[in-house]
Amino acid sequence: MKTENYMNLEFPSKSANESFARAAIACFAAQLDPTLDEVGDIKTAVSEAVTNCIVHAYPDSIGPVILRAKILSGNVLDIVIKDRGRGIEDIEQARKPMFTTGGEERSGMGITIMESFMTEFSISSKEGKGTSIHMKRKIVRRGGKK
Amino acid sequence: MNVTSFVQDRQLTVALYGEIDHHSAREIMQTVSEKIDLYMPLRCILDFRDVSFMDSSGIAVVINALRRMNTLKGKLLLQNIPPQPYKVLRAAGIEKLTEIREGCTK
Numbered sequence: 001m002k003t004e005n006y007m008n009l010e011f012p013s014k015s016a017n018e019s020f021a022r023a024a025i026a027c028f029a030a031q032l033d034p035t036l037d038e039v040g041d042i043k044t045a046v047s048e049a050v051t052n053c054i055v056h057a058y059p060d061s062i063g064p065v066i067l068r069a070k071i072l073s074g075n076v077l078d079i080v081i082k083d084r085g086r087g088i089e090d091i092e093q094a095r096k097p098m099f100t101t102g103g104e105e106r107s108g109m110g111i112t113i114m115e116s117f118m119t120e121f122s123i124s125s126k127e128g129k130g131t132s133i134h135m136k137r138k139i140v141r142r143g144g145k146k
Numbered sequence: 147m148n149v150t151s152f153v154q155d156r157q158l159t160v161a162l163y164g165e166i167d168h169h170s171a172r173e174i175m176q177t178v179s180e181k182i183d184l185y186m187p188l189r190c191i192l193d194f195r196d197v198s199f200m201d202s203s204g205i206a207v208v209i210n211a212l213r214r215m216n217t218l219k220g221k222l223l224l225q226n227i228p229p230q231p232y233k234v235l236r237a238a239g240i241e242k243l244t245e246i247r248e249g250c251t252k
Binding site for chain 1: 165167168169171172175199201202203205206209210229230233234237238
């Protein structure tokens with residue numbers, strides 16, 4: 001698929017940047033003319049991924065979070081969220097709904113939400129090297145567009 | 147995060163406001179817990195009318211409040227949930243754990 005537009009961002013894993021990442025992806029996605037529901041889904045998925053970097057990748061330190069987004073031909077938003085943190089020991093376990101190592105403040109629903117709110121979802125991780133999440137969301141083309 | 151609340155006849159209503167994410171959830175959770183502990187209500191209502199965004203951190207806020215109300219043998223009720231938070235809560239099956247009223251029916 002042809003890349004029609006892209007953007008790359010890097011920011012430290014500070015929790016104040018969760019809302020920044022959501023706002024940034026919503027602005028970038030705006031050119032696809034998404035519905036409010038579609039923007040809501042995309043913001044939620046990005047929020048979950050960035051939160052995971054902050055809570056799990058760098059539990060006791062601040063490290064870089066990379067957010068890359070592309071617009072692919074066919075009205076598809078392609079998002080990569082990467083960190084260079086400690087990685088995930090057991091991905092299968094991490095994907096299970098309600099599983100968390102984050103304690104009472106976390107629900108264990110982050111990955112489940114990313115999977116169900118996006119059209120495509122994949123995750124790769126190497127212990128001690130970092131985690132990368134790749135998601136795609138097709139935006140429905142609506143009538144009345146020029 | 148500003149949380150406003152009022153109590154009447156042992157019913158506590160807490161109006162949540164703004165964006166509920168990992169950054170803001172801890173404070174919200176603490177505030178809700180403190181209010182429940184202080185007023186010991188029979189019924190606690192969380193009102194989501196002014197919540198502009200919520201991710202899975204909000205699920206933990208609801209579950210925490212539910213746990214506290216269960217220890218008091220009281221009820222938790224969620225109301226006025228906009229579509230985006232509602233979808234997140236439904237992904238976790240919250241509607242099976244607590245009563246939702248005047249929520250989005252989508």
